[in-house]
Amino acid sequence: MSLKAIAAALGLSVTTVSRALNGFDDVAEATRKRIEAEADRRGYRPNAAARRLKTGRANAVGLVFPVSNASLNDSFYSEMLLTLDQCLARHEIDLLLLPDKNPDQQRNLLRMLRSGALDALIVTHTTPHDPRLLRLQQKGFRFLTLGRSRLPQPYAWFDYDNHAGTLLAAQHALQQGYQNLAYLGGNELSTYILDRRQGFMDALMARPLSQHMAALPPTRRSGYQQTRAWLAQGSIPDAIITDSSPLGEGAAIALQQAGRLSGAQAIALYVYDGLPHDSIIDEPVNAILQSSQQRIGERVAEMVLQLLDNQPPEQLQTLWQPMLRLTSDAQ
Structure with missing residues (x-):
């Protein structure tokens, strides 16, 4: 035609x-x-x-994904990516996934940018002082980040208030009278990991309570092994806060095996993002929830389109607040 x-x-x-x-x-x-x-x-x-x-456009947007830090098998992240791809496709824009795992990959990325194959980048897993973003600003290339960093010039970003999420959980635990709190977090240097850990620490700052803290690979195995180690100690936590679904499910499995996930001897468990959709644990846990991944994908797509239409980056900054869903709400 x-x-x-x-x-x-x-x-x-x-x-x-x-x-x-x-x-x-x-x-x-x-x-x-x-x-x-x-x-x-x-x-x-x-x-x-x-x-x-x-x-003069390539009608393509790249999403930089550090495969060493997170997995595309994460059901929450996959749902967001699917929605983002569908929204951009309605505007005849392709979403390309670009692995970012070593300096050679960054050089390859810069070559791709110079070739004009991409109109903009979405950069995930930002760090507090992210050299990737600084380089993009210096080159004058359009980008939007999932997470924040400290940069000399304004830039477009979408983020959750990660500090507020763990702060909410720790404050609730304190209100319940728990005196021995544990924090099970990732060992990455991404901003959101650091912010979540800081939220927990700030909640306990004015309370000289017993606490345990662990920084581990964000896997179910790590969560399971660390929780079992805590249960074997003399000072067992009466509440555990985890900063991710995989760590949370590992902790939940360990608690369930020990008979401490529910019942009179239950240890309160707070899981950022809740348990995975396909979790083998069917008992409810306290969950730090963000907006649905579909809504997040829709919002990020909207911001990308505005960025491509040359809207100033300082007008493209979105911070969404978390909420706390308690086991009593799920029952």
Whole structure:
């Protein structure tokens, strides 16, 4: 199906039809909608290569994912990525996953940026002083981060208030009268890991209570082994807060095996993001929850589109607050 057929059907010039379908802003909105409706009715799709030549865009966004730090098998993260991909696809924009695991990969990424193959980047697992983001700012390349960093210039970011989440959990534990709190966290240097740990520490700052802290690989095995080690000690925690679902499920399995997940001798367990969707544990735990991953994917996609439309980065900064779901709410 050609542009000429659409133009003839609407009584418009081929140039007007082409510019409307390729995203130029010099076509009246009412006319654009007529053209898009006729194109949809006829099943027309613009030629991607031709559109790139006309608009100067690659119609592709890269998502930098450090495979050594997190797994694409994470069901929460996968749901967000699926929604993000679907939202961008509705605007004829491809989402490309780019592994980031060593300096060579960063050099490869810079070569890709210079080639014009990407219109923008989404950078995950940011660190407090992230050299990747500083390099992108210096190059003047458009990017949005999932997480925050300290940079000399404003930039676009989406984040949760990770500090507030563990603070909520620890404060609730203290209100319940627990005196021996444990924190089971990841050993990465990502900002969100550090913020979650700091939230726990700030809650206990004014309370000289017994506490245990562990920084481990964010896996179910690590959570299981560390919780078993705590249970074998003389000073057993009466509440455990974990900063991720895998660590939380490992802790839950250890507590269940010891008969301490529920009942009179239960140790309160607070899990950031809750247990995985496919968890083998069917008993409820206290959960630090963020918005649904579908809503997060939709919001990130919206911000990416605004970034591509040259909205100033200081206007593209979103911080969402967590909530605490208690086992009493789930029963």
